[in-house]
Amino acid sequence: MTVYGLVGRGEKAGAVNTGARAIFVGNAFQKFQPVITKPETSWDYEIGIKTNWFDETLILNANLYWNDLYNFQTNFVDTSVVDAAGVPTRQTYLGTAKHARLRGFEFDGRWNAFEGFWLNFAGAITDPRWIDFDEAPLDAAWTWSGGTVKAPLQVSRSHSRFNTVPTFxxxxxxxxxxxxxxxxxxxxxxxxxxxxxxxxxxxxxxxxxxxxxxxxxxxxxxxxxxxxxxxxxxxxxxxxxxxxxxxxxxxxxxxxxxxxxxxxxxxxxxxxxxxxxxxxxxxxxxxx
Incomplete structure (x- = not known):
């Protein structure tokens, strides 16, 4: 039986925003979109156990992890520029979310029930969330023009789960x-x-x-x-x-x-x- 713990820090260099361009309102230059995003920082904390039983015919491993990601590279919406009527514009490009978090539990094992036969199994419980991401891009259903109700310029994803990731x-x-x-x-x-x-x-x-x-x-x-x-x-x-x-x-x-x-x-x-x-x-x- 082996019990282990881990604290790790990693850095990811700023990504190149290949779609960066100058922002104009009419013919008036406002600013440049950033060409290089902020560098991403990861802090990872894990504790786990590795075991084998009955002359290594049964192997059981498990792991708990917590991973904080700061300046996570993703698309975001910049509404700091306004048009001639004073209405904020929506500019979506590669940027960073202030804080995202991944945490969960993983296990795996195998069992040699009898000679020549191995049963293999593994599983995961995953909880990925945006912690601080107030300038997220809109889902397509939120964008429209005309009418008395104006479409929002951006949404907050703070404290919401990542989509397309199953829990179990x-x-x-x-x-x-x-x-x-x-x-x-x-x-x-x-x-x-x-x-x-x-x-x-x-x-x-x-x-x-x-x-x-x-x-x-x-x-x-x-x-x-x-x-x-x-x-x-x-x-x-x-x-x-x-x-x-x-x-x-x-x-x-x-x-x-x-x-x-x-x-x-x-x-x-x-x-x-x-x-x-x-x-x-x-x-x-x-x-x-």
Missing amino acids: AFNIGFDYERPLGAIFDGLGDWANRPVTGFVYANVAWQDKQELTDPTAVIHYWQDAYALTNLGFGIRTDDDRYSLNVWAKNIADVRPATSFSPGTATGPTTIGLPDTVRAIGGTLRVKFF
């Missing part, structure tokens, strides 16, 4: 190997080798997640879902030949990865992943 995520799977001997003996010199059969499966589950800004007028959530992979095959004990048949995302789950409500002239869009169901095989031969 778990992974479980197994690997099983069994020696089969020289079952292809007699088919030629290449086949006179002992082989091992193997089978494996894995399920990755994650909690629901909000794809839109929490301050948005329209909210879109992706429900919890699981991706399942499995495979089986044989390989020679000298690892020269290996044949594997596999299936990925066998339930053909299609979770959304992004959502945009669209505009008066543009459609609503939903991002879909490229993790569609796939079935195939892999033959590997080592020549030396």
Whole structure:
């Protein structure tokens, strides 16, 4: 059993704002957008434990972490410039949020239930939040023109969760190997080798997640879902030949990865992943 603690500090150089430009109101120059953002600083605190039991047939590890990020590089909105009518303008470009925080709990382990069989598992509880971010860009649903009610220039994301990050995520799977001997003996010199059969499966589950800004007028959530992979095959004990048949995302789950409500002239869009169901095989031969 090993217990450990960690305090770490890291710095990230200021990012280049490749879209930086001069800001004008009419023909009057106001100021330049910053070309280089402020440097980002990270303070990380962790405490964890690593254990093994029963002659290393059971491995259990766990970790608690707290990570403060200052001047976190992200898009923000500058409303310090006003137009000819005295109305603040909205300028969105790469800048920094004063304070963001990541904290959570992670665990992983594996269990050798019997010879050749390993059960693997891992999980995480994640809480990522903006702590001080009062000049956040608007969700698309907040932008409009005309009418008696004016659209806001910016929103505050302070004390709100990051979107597109699930709170809970778990992974479980197994690997099983069994020696089969020289079952292809007699088919030629290449086949006179002992082989091992193997089978494996894995399920990755994650909690629901909000794809839109929490301050948005329209909210879109992706429900919890699981991706399942499995495979089986044989390989020679000298690892020269290996044949594997596999299936990925066998339930053909299609979770959304992004959502945009669209505009008066543009459609609503939903991002879909490229993790569609796939079935195939892999033959590997080592020549030396």
